[in-house]
Amino acid sequence: MNILIVIPARGAPRGIPRKNLRSLGGRPLLSYPIQTALASRHRPEVYVSSEDEEILCIAGNLKAGTHCRDLALARDKVNLDNVVIEAHGHIMQQTGRRFDLVVTMLPTSPLLTSETLDKALDYMLAHPEVSTLISARRTPYFIWKNIGGTFNPVYEERVSRQELTPSFRETGAFLMAREVNLSSGKRIGGLIHLFELENGEEIDIDSQEDWSACEYFLTRRRIVFVICGSRELGLGHVYRSLVIANELPLYDISFLALPGHDLAVAKIRENGYHADLLQEGDWADQILRLRPSMVVNDILNTREEYVRKLRDGGAVVINFEDLGPGSLEADATINAIYPGAPPENSSRIHAGYRYFCARDEFLFSSPKIVHPDVQKVLLTFGGADEHNLTCKVLGAICPYCGSRGIEVIVVAGAAYDHFETLADFPDVVIVRNTNKISEYMLASDIIFSSCGRTVYEIACLGVPTIVLAQNPREMTHTFAQPANGFMNLGLGTEVTEEQILEAFVALSESWDDRLRNHELMLAKELRSSKRNVIELIKKIMGGYQ
Numbered sequence: 001m002n003i004l005i006v007i008p009a010r011g012a013p014r015g016i017p018r019k020n021l022r023s024l025g026g027r028p029l030l031s032y033p034i035q036t037a038l039a040s041r042h043r044p045e046v047y048v049s050s051e052d053e054e055i056l057c058i059a060g061n062l063k064a065g066t067h068c069r070d071l072a073l074a075r076d077k078v079n080l081d082n083v084v085i086e087a088h089g090h091i092m093q094q095t096g097r098r099f100d101l102v103v104t105m106l107p108t109s110p111l112l113t114s115e116t117l118d119k120a121l122d123y124m125l126a127h128p129e130v131s132t133l134i135s136a137r138r139t140p141y142f143i144w145k146n147i148g149g150t151f152n153p154v155y156e157e158r159v160s161r162q163e164l165t166p167s168f169r170e171t172g173a174f175l176m177a178r179e180v181n182l183s184s185g186k187r188i189g190g191l192i193h194l195f196e197l198e199n200g201e202e203i204d205i206d207s208q209e210d211w212s213a214c215e216y217f218l219t220r221r222r223i224v225f226v227i228c229g230s231r232e233l234g235l236g237h238v239y240r241s242l243v244i245a246n247e248l249p250l251y252d253i254s255f256l257a258l259p260g261h262d263l264a265v266a267k268i269r270e271n272g273y274h275a276d277l278l279q280e281g282d283w284a285d286q287i288l289r290l291r292p293s294m295v296v297n298d299i300l301n302t303r304e305e306y307v308r309k310l311r312d313g314g315a316v317v318i319n320f321e322d323l324g325p326g327s328l329e330a331d332a333t334i335n336a337i338y339p340g341a342p343p344e345n346s347s348r349i350h351a352g353y354r355y356f357c358a359r360d361e362f363l364f365s366s367p368k369i370v371h372p373d374v375q376k377v378l379l380t381f382g383g384a385d386e387h388n389l390t391c392k393v394l395g396a397i398c399p400y401c402g403s404r405g406i407e408v409i410v411v412a413g414a415a416y417d418h419f420e421t422l423a424d425f426p427d428v429v430i431v432r433n434t435n436k437i438s439e440y441m442l443a444s445d446i447i448f449s450s451c452g453r454t455v456y457e458i459a460c461l462g463v464p465t466i467v468l469a470q471n472p473r474e475m476t477h478t479f480a481q482p483a484n485g486f487m488n489l490g491l492g493t494e495v496t497e498e499q500i501l502e503a504f505v506a507l508s509e510s511w512d513d514r515l516r517n518h519e520l521m522l523a524k525e526l527r528s529s530k531r532n533v534i535e536l537i538k539k540i541m542g543g544y545q
Helices: 031-038 053-061 080-095 114-126 208-219 236-246 262-270 283-288 304-312 343-348 389-404 419-424 437-442 454-461 497-508 511-522 526-544
Strands: 003-008 045-050 065-068 101-104 130-138 144-147 150-153 168-178 191-196 222-227 252-257 275-277 294-298 316-320 332-335 349-351 376-380 407-412 429-432 446-449 465-469 486-491
Touching (some): 003 031, 003 080, 031 045, 045 053, 045 080, 053 065, 101 114, 114 130, 114 168, 114 191, 168 191, 222 236, 222 283, 236 526, 252 262, 252 283, 262 275, 283 304, 294 526, 304 316, 316 526, 343 349, 389 407, 437 454, 446 454, 446 497, 454 465, 454 511, 486 497, 486 511, 497 511
Parallel strands (some): 003 101, 045 065, 130 191, 222 252, 222 294, 252 275, 294 316, 316 332, 376 407, 407 429, 446 465
Antiparallel strands (some): 130 168, 144 150
């Protein structure tokens, strides 16, 4: 199929002065449709039609053909159909060729990609019954019209915007017409279809605000979060990545979860971000296909070759909670929970509570008010509670709580599967997985927890807490200590019920101890720690920039 692309470009368009030659992203606006059209695999003839000598000169330098438009066709109110039809006739005469398809592309849609243009051309090839194909953007809005001085709704029923019957607005990206249309004096005719654009390609530059939007899309960089999240691991890594992503609105964010971690993908999509699963094989290759400027790994231990390949592929790499050899290859490794790095690489390791990223539910909650009497106790031991410390603690404290009217609440994680062992404690309130755990924490006077990220969340609120580590790895977490306001009993599997009860009674009967622990927690100012992480990421990305 012979294809002609005509790019009309006036020297003095309305709106932004000399718009077609103005620099956008370091290039004249006119260059965008020319280079997009010339890169098409359909190999169209590409011509710029203008009355302006400078525009025609630059178009020629960019390897486009040129058509000097009659001045009568360069006025404000001239129909674009006449411009394209006149250019089409001139080019046919000049080249001696006929064209099956004549495409109009305006410089005011600079974000259209060659890939999208080719998809639209493919559509016209596959649907010979379609005479006209027009680029369009969806407009899911409540539209009103002024009819005789009275405003009337165009929509039929006032439902949520997402449920409105979609309407579409033309963009200047392209208008494709069969040559037979032009013989009737109009580009639009016959069976008309619309081709929907999105992700910035739908933007038309009609104002300075539109120009700024295009600059944003051209200059923003992509960050790919590689995450883990499952019933066994819980969703702590997912929540942290979401917290960080929400603080980076000027970046193009996408998520990839480890193979089989469908729970992570579901939670990310639930929060409105794009997420997919990595496939078995070379993860670095799959990530680099997205052309990221930065890769954030929140997957625990990484390998040297994996991180090195990402960096060799042009990406900045930041790892979280990484104790593997890949941590020393990353541009930065942030370990809020684990100890610092080997001395020879300490400049890349950022460790400690100052790098904890709290979720908004903790940032915007008021601290706990510590009451003289203990009335509620909360048990929360993470996603799986692998050693069922919940049951062990209940066995230790329930008789004491029952005799004193203390309410006991258990918030079980998504992967907790020991519910049958809790049948012996009928008075205990069981909550299965919740998105508002801060409310349960604030309502409690004492918390039992393991040594993971939860202790940082508790410290944001200042709730007196007794800690039992789930495993030896958690024993390396250094924050949940008396100096920071926690009563740490050590490895939960080695602590007896008698020791648990003794610690609980001592804490519950000492208001002074609970007040002191509360104050020690709040003194760490964990609510401001997220800012340190975001500033570090922006600083590293700025250096890359």
